[in-house]
Amino acid sequence: MTLSWLKRGRERRAAGPATGEPLRALIEELPEDARLAALTHSSWTHDRLGSYERLALLGDSVLGLSVAEQLYREHPDLDAGELTKILNQTVSGIACAAVGDAIGIPKMLLEAEPVGPEGAGTPARLLLEGERPLPEVTEAVIGACFLQFGYERTAASVRQAFGSRIETVQSTRTDFKSALQELVARDGRVVEYEVVDARGPSHERIYEVVVRLQDKEIGRGEGRSKKAAGQAAAEKGLEVLGG
Numbered sequence: 341m342t343l344s345w346l347k348r349g350r351e352r353r354a355a356g357p358a359t360g361e362p363l364r365a366l367i368e369e370l371p372e373d374a375r376l377a378a379l380t381h382s383s384w385t386h387d388r389l390g391s392y393e394r395l396a397l398l399g400d401s402v403l404g405l406s407v408a409e410q411l412y413r414e415h416p417d418l419d420a421g422e423l424t425k426i427l428n429q430t431v432s433g434i435a436c437a438a439v440g441d442a443i444g445i446p447k448m449l450l451e452a453e454p455v456g457p458e459g460a461g462t463p464a465r466l467l468l469e470g471e472r473p474l475p476e477v478t479e480a481v482i483g484a485c486f487l488q489f490g491y492e493r494t495a496a497s498v499r500q501a502f503g504s505r506i507e508t509v510q511s512t513r514t515d516f517k518s519a520l521q522e523l524v525a526r527d528g529r530v531v532e533y534e535v536v537d538a539r540g541p542s543h544e545r546i547y548e549v550v551v552r553l554q555d556k557e558i559g560r561g562e563g564r565s566k567k568a569a570g571q572a573a574a575e576k577g578l579e580v581l582g583g
Contacts, residue, residue, distance in 0.1 A: 350449030360443040378480040379452035392480035399483030406495035440478030518572035
């Protein structure tokens, strides 16, 4: 149920090309070795420590803190549960992929692909057909920017890049699971969710959830909690069903 990066026009427009310019400019300021580290897939290096995975973990935290700080300051009237719901939807894998697409991560990844005898890993174009690489690389470049430029400058660029997403989630505060169930209930059907993966240490656990309709997978999502992963899966399901 993955979407090709070539077909993400709707998400790209939703992210807003202008809002991502500060983050794009920050990435372009990175030293070549720092930028390359954030664009190197594990199959392109002999040592996984040389891939973007560690930077993606760091960038995920920087992204989450940047958005959480803005939400906390702008919404003193919302409780922790409501803030968490907005935060999870704003920094979801779908949101990261949309922003990454808008700021040109696919092109950067294609250009970073090794050539010659050493280029025996997974082709960049195939990586971009999957769900994980694009959002993970987006998080990785955020992590690289944090290490190079510090929190304040990076956070400001991140908040601008994710600005339209924040506004959309704030205005709708969509409960994707409820919306999906309401959609399929029109035909008397129900959806089922299953946790299919949980990785990372207990204090940084990432869950992966699949949502199925009549035993057919219609969405898959990840999150820092089972609930957040279920919401991400439901959002994918709504896209597939056109809801």
